[in-house]
Amino acid sequence: MGARVIYVHGSGNKVRPELLKARWDSALFGRDLGEVSRMAYWAPVRYESPLPDERPDPLDGGPEGVADETPAPVWDEPPEEFLARTLGEAWFESGGTAPEGPWTGEPGDPLGGWLRDMTYLADTVTRAEESGGLPAPPLPAEVRRAVFRVLVKHTFKDAHAYFFGGARAAIRDVVAAELEDAGDAPLLVVGHSLGSVVAYETLAEAEGETELFVTLGSPLGIAEVQGHLARPPSVPAGVRAWLNASDLRDLVALDHTLRPEYAPADRVTDVLVANDSGNHHGVTEYLSHPQVNGACRQLLDRLA
Structure with missing residues (x-):
């Protein structure tokens, strides 16, 4: 039996699954894999209907659609106000009540430290790009800030719903179904x-x-995320090799090495890559990077 490729998309709403899978196929392999690849499409657990085909994914880092996600007056709100608002929205959507009072610098939430660190790093990167210390897309600073905050908001709220809002089982079931359907195929x-x-x-x-x-x-290196995993961090028993790729400017990853926490370390390879999407987190740029698609193409060729 030939190999099977299973994709698991990230935070935020997505286009319909067939189109999303085709885009990942193209970015990773340069062609449509047909039935060889499957998209574990869990977006409907969190979102009522897919994004329109023609609408860019706001979490890919482009300025298009950002105004619909984050109204202009919010672009320049102080980070503490953004933190408090995002926390409140996450708790409301998860069916709970957010900690009361203004943001004091303390997380006040099981994932609050991660939210705080993502937000402050976003502002730091924006300032560095404004000053010329880092290369930046030709966008006004307020739009850059909005791009980053859309990423932070959706990432945190979806993670909050996954761990504390009752979405975990339904989302995992989508992935488990694709693994089961693959049978004994190499994965x-x-x-x-x-x-x-x-x-x-x-x-x-x-x-x-x-x-x-x-x-x-991946945020699997983040202490707050590790603290809420169903099992202590380790390489899953059936995983023969693990490639973890991130950009140092990626707000979601923050901790870029998994080898220290996920034993046995000899199965894990951490690589730093350049992701030049608008938020340094866009999936197309990760999939198309030679260190990522090279390893995936080599594997598929070997298993063909």
């Missing part, structure tokens, strides 16, 4: 952003072997 599993967490937790309880597990812009 390549690719997870982006929160999708890497979902893929990791599902693989940790799955039977059978995965030839290569690829995580892109």
Whole structure:
């Protein structure tokens, strides 16, 4: 039986699954893989209907659609106000009540430290780009700030819903169904952003072997995320090799090395890559990077 490729998309709403899978195929392999690849499409657990085909994904880092996600007056709100508002929205959507009072610098939430660090790093990167210390897309600073905050908001709120809002089982079921459907086929599993967490937790309880597990812009190195995993961090028993790729400017990843926490370390390879999407987290740029697609193409050729 030939290999099977399973994709697990990241945070935020997405276009319809067939189109999303085709885009990942093109970015990673340069062609349509047909039935060889599947998209574990969990967006409907969180979002009522897909994005229109023609609408760019706001979490890919482009300025298009950002105004619809974040009204202009919010672009320049102080980070403490953004933190408090995002926390409140996440708790409301998860069916709970947010900690009361203004933001004091204390997380006040199981994932609050991660939210704080993502937000402050976003402002730091924006200032560095404004000053010329880092190269930046030709966008006004307020638009750059909005691009980053859209990423932070959706990432945090979807992660909050996954861990504390009752969405975990339904999202994991989507991935588990694709793994089960693959049967005994050799597996390549690719997870982006929160999708890497979902893929990791599902693989940790799955039977059978995965030839290569690829995580892109993953928050699995974050202490707050590790503290809420269903099992202590380790390489899933069936995973033969794990490639973890991130950009140092990626707000979601923050901690870019998984080898120290996920034993056995000899199965994990951490690589730093350049992701020049508008928010340094866009999946297309990760998938098309030679260190990522080279490993995936080599594996598929070997298993053909």
